[in-house]
Amino acid sequence: MRCWRKRRRRERVLEMEEGYPERLLLRMLEIYSPSGQEGEIGRLLADEMEKLGYSVRIDSVGNVEGRVGSGRPKFLLCGHMDTVEGFLEVKRRGKVVFGRGAVDAKSPLAALICAGKRYIEEGGKGTVVALAVVDEEGKSRGMRHFLSNLDEEFDFAVFGEPSSAYGVTVGYKGRLVFTVTIRTSPGHASAPRFFENAVYIGTDLVGELRSLEEEWERSGEDLFKSPSLCVTLFRGGTQDNTVPGICEVTADVRVPPGMSSKLLKERIQLIIEEFKRRREKAEISVEFKDENEPFEEDPESPLVIAFLDAIREVGGREGKLLRKSGTSDVNDFVRASGTHSVVYGPGNSKLDHTPMENVSIEEFYDSIEIIKRAMKRLDSLF
Numbered sequence: 001m002r003c004w005r006k007r008r009r010r011e012r013v014l015e016m017e018e019g020y021p022e023r024l025l026l027r028m029l030e031i032y033s034p035s036g037q038e039g040e041i042g043r044l045l046a047d048e049m050e051k052l053g054y055s056v057r058i059d060s061v062g063n064v065e066g067r068v069g070s071g072r073p074k075f076l077l078c079g080h081m082d083t084v085e086g087f088l089e090v091k092r093r094g095k096v097v098f099g100r101g102a103v104d105a106k107s108p109l110a111a112l113i114c115a116g117k118r119y120i121e122e123g124g125k126g127t128v129v130a131l132a133v134v135d136e137e138g139k140s141r142g143m144r145h146f147l148s149n150l151d152e153e154f155d156f157a158v159f160g161e162p163s164s165a166y167g168v169t170v171g172y173k174g175r176l177v178f179t180v181t182i183r184t185s186p187g188h189a190s191a192p193r194f195f196e197n198a199v200y201i202g203t204d205l206v207g208e209l210r211s212l213e214e215e216w217e218r219s220g221e222d223l224f225k226s227p228s229l230c231v232t233l234f235r236g237g238t239q240d241n242t243v244p245g246i247c248e249v250t251a252d253v254r255v256p257p258g259m260s261s262k263l264l265k266e267r268i269q270l271i272i273e274e275f276k277r278r279r280e281k282a283e284i285s286v287e288f289k290d291e292n293e294p295f296e297e298d299p300e301s302p303l304v305i306a307f308l309d310a311i312r313e314v315g316g317r318e319g320k321l322l323r324k325s326g327t328s329d330v331n332d333f334v335r336a337s338g339t340h341s342v343v344y345g346p347g348n349s350k351l352d353h354t355p356m357e358n359v360s361i362e363e364f365y366d367s368i369e370i371i372k373r374a375m376k377r378l379d380s381l382f
Helices: 002-017 020-030 039-051 106-121 141-148 198-217 261-277 302-315 329-337 361-379
Strands: 055-058 064-070 074-080 091-093 096-098 126-133 156-160 164-172 174-183 228-236 246-255 283-292 320-324 340-345 358-360
Touching: 020 039, 020 096, 020 106, 020 361, 039 055, 039 064, 039 106, 039 126, 064 106, 074 106, 074 329, 074 361, 096 361, 106 126, 106 156, 106 340, 106 361, 126 141, 141 329, 156 329, 156 361, 164 302, 164 361, 174 198, 174 261, 198 228, 198 246, 198 261, 246 261, 261 283, 283 329, 302 340, 302 361, 329 340, 340 361, 358 361
Parallel strands: 074 126, 074 156, 156 340, 164 320
Antiparallel strands: 055 064, 064 126, 091 096, 096 358, 164 340, 174 246, 174 283, 228 246
16 A cells, blocks of 8 residues: 555656646636636546545535645645636647636646645645635635635635736735615606706716726825726616616725725715715615725735745746735635735736736746745745
């Protein structure tokens, strides 16, 4: 039995050396997995992680969790299986692979799974939990389910999102989403002067929100340090011959570090209450649909330093510290756990959600080595 185990370990190392990570990535890209349709890719990853030596389970919402090793340090390597909608043909041109999720974020997830396996295989200490979650592009249902059942502590966490292999993301904005609903008495479109038009009121509200957006833009702060607001949905009316009796305005607010979603929510509520006072004939209500707080890791933390050292060793260059105006699952995780965390992965984030998603295979392999080396630097602290 002992000889068989040694032989299997040698076979696994050989698998990785002979292009296994690239093959895994290509298989992941070939499976179309927009939010809500992650079942097939989840089954693939469960099978592949088991082959790599992880102990695997799939939870009730479809998250796939693989564990290997024991004791401390305890690492969480988390990426998401879902993508935005829109299948892209999977193809390779030279040293570049194209496909939906090549950047956001199947190559980072594949890199984390392979790096965690290599770390343990090469004598790394502690426990590695590789977590592939659902619905990151939607409402973060996967991460929030994971957190609702979290009964353990991690020493370090790495979240898979594109930073390029030679940068590491240490900050994300928080997010606040709200919808204002305007209701009036509808009437015949041939006599509009006798009725309040809910769409016109909604248009006036957009103007109020634009004023707030412009105030924040004039603050002089860079994009990461200032809040932003964007009206993202506008729906109104029910028939083409009726004065609209309903209008809905939805806006997305991004919350910078140093502010809280609660503070910005209170500011928005004041604006809407004042707007309501000037529109007595309309029924106006607001619903806050989603919110999370900003995330920022100390650039001097051991986790960040370990990644910068590994980037220097593997890439032969100084690593960049990135702070982004977007939001990801790391925000909810850090708020709930307080774990030192970074966001890292191959790929150019400017290609997120575009028809040209692609990743360099060389960069993909570098990222696996960088993650593994960063983990080894960290395990020397224990």
